Amino acid sequence: MKEMSAPEKVEDIEIRLLLEALYHQYHYDFRNYAMASVKRRLKQAREQLGFATISALQESVLHNPAMVPRLLGYLTVQVSEMFRDPSYFRAIREKVVPHLRTYPSLKVWVAGCSGGEELYSLVILFREEGLEERTLFYATDINQEALQIAEAGIYNLDRIQLFTENHRKSGGKSSLSDYYTAAYGRASFDKTLRQQVVFSDHSLVTDAVFAEMHLISCRNVMIYFDRPLQDRALGLFRESLARKGFLGLGAKESLRFSQHADAFNDFVREEKIYQRDGR
Template sequence: MTALSDADDAALTALLEGVYHRYHYDFRGYAEASLRRRIAAALGHLRCPSLDDLRARVLAEPRCFGELLRFLTVQVSDLFRDPSYYRSIRECVVPYLRTYPSLKVWVAGCATGEEAYSLAIVFAEEGLLERTLIYATDIHPESLRTAEAGVYDLDRFARFSESYRLAGGHGSLSDFYTASSSSAILDRRLKQAILFSDHSLATDVAFAEVELVSCRNVLIYFDRPLQNRALGVLRDSVRRKGFLGLGAKETLRFSSHAEAFGELVPEDRIYQRR
């Protein structure tokens, strides 16, 4: 993979502008260092000698844009990734949520769905799933299809089971999936509680008024203005006294929305709307 040089700046800007106007995906506010690495990798994968060639192909061939999208979006996720976060949801957020007759949760940037299913499992064990609707959104259509299917490689589940245990699981993770050959199929009751949909924190507005927003490991790929824009969308979605969860390397500090929230579990980046 050859790194992009400063001489590529104008071509990179033209590529991102072209993608925005042709496909309405806005990567112009993504963190530059990460974006440049991903596009350099895409150049090699798509066998394009230059950014100008890549732009011409992407704008002319929607299928080529679909390939580029795989590089521009981060689709790394696990069930109960960062177990302490889910333990804190269970121990510190769920007691508040029990007081509501119905619940709405938004998982923003859900990738292939593991985070949404992790929350669904927590809510099932805490007796809240039947009155909960989980909105899970992402900008990557292929990832959303994977998420909606709820079928994952079985060899990942030994690791998932340990994370589930560390997250305070009450029983066995196997209670929530059926093994079939080399795959694990998640339980239908989990799938029925989740609505997967397309949504962009870069261009779209608040998704719904919800009691909990979980947006983890998304903001780290945005530059500061886009982070602030996305946090505004998340803030507008969280109802008064509702909750916001971010990734371990993300924070509300230094944003214009920090005063709208108090820290509930600082070490796990869980906040409560004032």
């Protein structure tokens, strides 16, 4: 392993101090996120926000609360799209939905909803399958600005072609254009898609279970966590899920090495969809 230079060691210390400050002052806990990713994002934040050092960024964060949401924008940035990995949504539609139909009411949790693309994908899918009206969707994230974007449901029009193609490949039963209006280079998704949605600030790092769910979709979030934090999140999902409930993870995520692995069975292995056991 290459030994760190003196400046790298100093920056490493600065980063850990900044993460401690962010936790103790504002209760945002990134201390157990994968450090390589955190370092990369903080360096980007330092450069683009115009600070000479991480320590200078820390001073600003501690004394200027308005800097916190700007920093969170870097630490929680997620590039997403509607119906991302269409085969995942096709599996939800064809394999999971038939089980969900057996319940008189449903609760779905989109954990780490970011800008809302995955949330709207699931709401549209549930509408097309006739399950929307009996479903309550929870969309959570630690980033308030991301939640505001999700709640607005407005996306640049140049993204819609990809969204539309993904929707088609996922087995969509209508045209995506049925769900939005386009004007001034932007697509605004119909307000009725939000009538069954609760948007809320929730941290997988520090917060507890808040409801019993039938489906939890948390994709491409835990890849930024270290192993103990992944286990904590999976423990939350285990506690939250009803017996025989479903958990969907991202393509690069797995239950394989988790202490909670025994509580789940592979349901659609290739799409990282798991079913909680009946115990």
